[in-house]
Amino acid sequence: MDTAQTILIRPSSIRAAINLFAIFVAMYFSELASFSLSIDEEVAAFRTDSSIWIAQGRWGAYLIERFLIPNPVMPLLAPAIFGAGCVAAYLLVMDTIDKHRLSIAEYACFTTFCAFPTWFFIVEFYSNIAAVGIGLAASAFAIWLISKNGSPADGRRFLVAVVAGGFAISIYQSFAPAILVLGIAVCVLQARAGIERSQPKDLIRVGGLVVGSAIFYAVGNAIFKSFISKRSEYFESLFQPGFFFQHPVVVTGRVLEAIGEALGLDRGAYGVILWAVPLLLILGVWTLFKELSRTRLLLLAAALVCLFIPFGVHVLAAGIMPLRSLVGLPIAVWLFVYLAVTSNNARISIVSAILLGVVIFQIQVIQNYRQASSYLVDKHDTLLAAAIYERLTAMPGFDARRAYALCVFGGLPFATNYPRPPSSTVGYSFFEWDGGNAWRITYYMKLLGYSNVNGPTDQQVDQTIVRLSTMPVWPALGSLEIQGDIVLIRLGEGPSYANQQALTRVANR
Template identity: 30%
Template sequence: MHIGFWTKTKSILKWAILGCTLTLALTWALLKTPILTPTLKIETLNFPGETSQLFYKKLSSYSEQNSAFAKLDSSRTTFQFRLPLYDDELRWDPLEKAGTFYLKSVSINLLAYRKSVSLDDVNPTFELQKGIRNNRTVFVAPPGSIDPQIRIRIDSEALDIARISVAFVLAVLITLATLIWVNWHTAILAFAEKDTLWIKQLKNALHKDQFSASEFIILFGIGIALNLIPVTSFFLSVDDEVGAYRTDPSAWISDGRWTAFLVEKFIFPLPVLPFAPNLFFYACLAISYMVILRAHNLKFNWATALAYCVFVAHPIWWFIGEFYSNLPSAGLGVMCLSIAVYITTRLNLSNQFNRTKILLMIIASLCLALAVGAYQSLIMFYMVIGIGSVIFAFKDKTTEQTALLESAFKRVSYLIAVFLAGLALYFLLNKIAKHFYPANYGYLDSFLRIDALITDPLLIFSLTFEEMFKIYTGSERAYGVAFFSSAVALGFSILFLVTQKTWVACLRMTLFICALLISPFLLHFVTGGAYLPLRSMLAISFISWMSVMVILQNKGALRIFGVALTSILIFQMITINGQYAASTILATTHDRLTAQAIYSRIAEVNPNFDRDTLASIDIYGKLSFVSRYPSPSSSTMSASFFDWDDGNANRMIRYMQLIGFQNLSVIHPTQRIELTPKFKDMPIWPAPGSVRLEDGVYLIKLSETPDPTHAQYKQTGL
């Protein structure tokens, strides 16, 4: 027994020495690798150049050898410099000439470690002046400057401690993983190669429901083919300029869309780009449809493939696809809610609750919470798919047995339970997100008008049903262009569904249909009947799909009729999307040409114009754009950056910066109001004299009607 104890002690001691040695060696090695090289991040605003230089040192003087150049990143606001060595002072040479820029923040970053540098420790040392303007720190290099310099003081000792701590923690984790692998790699490999119970159950479920890669490829191809223009084009819509410049996706948290935050943080950090977001979106829709079919006990065949064309080509998708930032999270959300419904419909109705059923309901609830976190109106999408699955499960039942009613009640109960649990999880996770990313939530609160429902419920119901009529009938007032076949398909599907074997079944189906049709419009009741943008009505695409699917399930002459009606509907949808594309193309072309012309005119009025020197701009009014093609009121497809918000100079200039005119900057609103009288005698764009240079500010007059900022001139009594 003594020998066994001594042997065990020696073994533990051997592994302990090995672990300590390996940990120390890894700590030393990690400190020498680029992984633990700290980065200095400098966030600026209106920076007048493309590159800048940082000098660093360690027990020496500054030299070109110990320096680095950095370009502004894709957001056009931030410099990042790696610090292979450092002491308490860094020297930043931001410019090589005169110029003005704002400094928003300076920080040291090292993996998950981030230490902010106080702007009080960022001070000019040569050819620069530091001040406060518009509540921001501003640096000004006066005319004649050739080598402006800034000193940045950092706590090098704290940074050293942070590097060593991070290196040690990583080394410990790597050492533990290594020792575990050496001792138990055989068991680990055996476990990894073995199908667990859950993997077996998942494989069996996928095999039982006949999921296949070929089905996904066909559906994905249909989605791409029917939406080829948005996939292969790059349309900059109003608000895309915000997404393109956004460096902090926590802005989504203020909208209660924490799933969108996660998607932009880890999948699409720069969401405003062509091709990739669209591909991701249509891949998600293809998976969603595969799951939706199984939730409705349907198989993939020519009829369901034809119906998918209605689903994926529905004009409603165009309204969410106008904003590249929305696409990835919306696609992921639709996929998650479809999985939630699928899991719920696969729950065994005859068994009592057990651990497996509870776990499946938790997974379904989490999927629904993720969907709502991507886009809140997707909760209504879940409702219509869930109601649709109930309709398809019981529409052909010919008996009124008690067991049938119990099954229907249980299925609806499971859907409601997942609905409530999913909402609870969403609010819980939203609360956590708000704790870590405090933000202003006025945007969401502005939609809620429950008091209007209480005050005049008849009016709210009237407004809501009027909106239902416009959307379900494919009215031009809703979509900008009419497509009557949508109403025809919906009407025939309702007729076929309510035609049941018994009056009781007919009444039950009527109730289901009413619930189905009202569900997408539930938000209208809590928003006081206010007009909601069509992008919040994505569930309408499912109802159109269900309409044609009900008709296509008939046989003989009715099936021929269904194919013809579906084909007409698809053709009309493709035509409408083509008109939407034309409207968007013309608007984007108009804005690009306008931006080029304005920039050229700015250069013409100043013989000494320098494209690398910051140009101060003030814009009066707006430039309206009228298209021959559709212009739905809830869409930006034919909207101009030079017209939106009744003339938003910041939006116009941000757009111009995005397409390459970087040296433009809008002056402060107070200055703009004071300059209002100078526009009085100016002609409007594009007449000669509509762009003028006065006192270093370029004045641009787009219309006689003032924009909201200049309209304040009369209100202030100046």
């Protein structure tokens, strides 16, 4: 009996799983050992209605939060579940190429599979990462079902694979291209390992799996959305397919720029230039070209396409998508790294192993930069929240038994010499995001125990906006005052977009 269950209980697989998880812990130690909140998690921590995921088309994430992890904003467990998903996915992929006992090279390559820096942009969100780990495991399981050598390719297995793939997409839509990348990677590695299969048919089967999974996801999405009336303006604003036809050159330029950034060729993306990554990609391409005998050009072309598939969504989004959406890119990079490090050419494998060591070191540098930024901004925000509340309690007329609405003008930026990637929230203060968002600030302060501060109503904002615009800027005396049950605080010189709207509303009356 050869099933996913027997893979996971096989003694060699258990040892491999323990070793792989230990590697994951080493790569993500700073994330596992800390609890630094990111922007949006102050809201997620108080969320009681998880249907927000359905509004974003992520009904699988809704099911996980509704029935498995009701409050995913927690330390250790959420990133650990992601790690378990990475381990399960890697073992399933290795099993498709009949690797039951992993070599040192295969363990080393796991670092790029689970910790290529694009992962960090989603790992920073506790509310997402556990579900994403489950989605990655489901994606690999779907590919395993249709690709495992020696298993019957019957309709039932394919239908189960479609369900698994569709569920992965329902957790995060970016798993659709990731499944395609993973399927192509398995086809390439099986051909290289000499496993007797029809590669063209396997590639067609992978394409059919992606289409079937997308249909299953779309049907489920329609069913779940029929029960709610919510919409996600942010999610809907991302997709602008018509923009490509109007400005194809602009979109193409943006996509190429995004590819360069994601592969680490621009310091702005990660704070470090990953110069060893393109060298490993070249060595992987050369290895594939030299070691494949049959269908060489087809599989080489398919492998190269893997590097571009994750950016397909960019074309539908005017060329601009956050780095965290590229869940298929670590798989594509891992494919070429694996090919290079396990090359039959001793010189290539040695050079590739050295380059992989450089990449692992650079990944740790990136991770530690992010950890330093998170630690310092957390200290900044904690102390600032305490200073604001201390100033508030010292104001005449303050009553600790009374609830106050907090009206904010402007934001207070956190200055740091550590990298703050534009696609990330790491290093950004709750008191500066959105130019100073009163609701984010009060949610954050509530998490710290300042329970008698709340966000304001539009009426309260309009009532105080003129006075706020004339107050001195924090921490000057007079930058905080109380008007009845409203607290006014000016954190910055410039108004936020919400402040501008309030000033316009008042001026038009």
